[in-house]
Amino acid sequence: MKNIIIASTSTIHGGEPLEYLLEELRVFFKHTSEIIFIPYARPGGITHDEYTLKVNIAFKKIDKKAIGIHEFDDPKEAIKNAKGLFTGGGNTFVLVNQLYKNDLINTIKTTVKNGTPYLGTSAGSNICGLTVSTTNDMPIVYPPSFKTFGFVPFNINPHYLDPDPTSKHMGETRETRIKEFHKFNTQPVVGIREGSWLEVKGDSIVLKGPLDARIFEYNKTPYEVKSGTQLNHLK
Template sequence: MNLLLLSNSTQYGRGYLAHALDKVAAFVPSGGRLVFVPYALADHDGYTAKARGALEPLGVDVRGAHEGGDPVALLATADAVFVGGGNSFRLLSALYRTGLRDALITAVRAGLPYMGASAGTNMAAPTLRTTNDMPIVQPPSFDTLGFVPFQINPHYLDPDPSSTHKGETREERLTEFLEENDVPVLGLREGSWLRVTGGRAALGGERPARLFTRGAAPRELPVGADVSGLLGTVPRFDSPAR
């Protein structure tokens, strides 16, 4: 498979996708048609316009999945697909409702380049179980697209030792996940991404990632690290995600 999985689409102090634009330009075929999936936000037109404004200067023809009536038929014409960020529960619910979930699985496994950011990156994992989002809607299942066999936590935040907040840290929440599920979780900090090409996976961006596995202390993974070994993971969830 051919995947570019961004932790975030907007970096503090920069425009939409600006922090990763060189990587995106090398990933998205110039002169080709990209289908943008805007369902994680309520304003599909406005969100598509934002993606179009960032990508069309690269020579990419951007079409919103909601434009033209049949998103599955539109996907069949695409040279690449970009699933944007927002609320992961709303996004997954829409993928089921429109038929795009099954269509994306088929197309991407057949070679269609897939780019995700935030919620779109969550979709590439086996389930929705490590998202940071509030369940504002209930999708038919927590099963996502399963392009990688491990979980991803975009926007990973390190504990703040000076904070007086007594709620769980992100690390504590992911540890709770591992108490119930034996599946590695890759925490992608802001400004970082995962690039998957065939059987190889590597970390990119500006900051190291953090890997959580059951029964072990979290590990720091530097920018450029080869994490291809994670592609051989056998997920073990506590129960079916349905």
């Protein structure tokens, strides 16, 4: 049975990394003290070691330890034997490219569908959807495919931002860009605001956290759903 947290972000404004999720994660990873961390997204271009060290500062607060997947000679076996998985944020295209390069997509999909807890934040959440075509990141590398895990039957837009009526910025809003996406694609898109997440248990998908989410369905007017809402109807 799938057991997944798909979080918009690792850090909300003014907080420490994963701080708003730590008590949730204490329960989520209750059956293991070691989590395999996938640092491939490399925010700001930092090294895998630097990123893993940052994550461990947070996990130490709940008596957990993150071990970077890059530290293993055989990353596939590490995934298969993992008791918990976490993929962090950064650049989604860099992340997906490295996952394909190391031939880990199907291994992770199988492992998570068999019940290993998976936490994703930002780019690590993007890849839980059908494709990464609704990421906010620049395509600084060219992965073999935009298709990813498909743990949920829709696309994700983490860090979803509402239009700011006081802004002088004349470019596209997130909503405009997602509507552009729907000119060429039909799958739904869930815009997750900072501090909220999706909880996936088996076939159940529930919005959690303090904020509403914005739902975009093909040829429909976008609408809001409140925390606690089931999203199983989206497909």
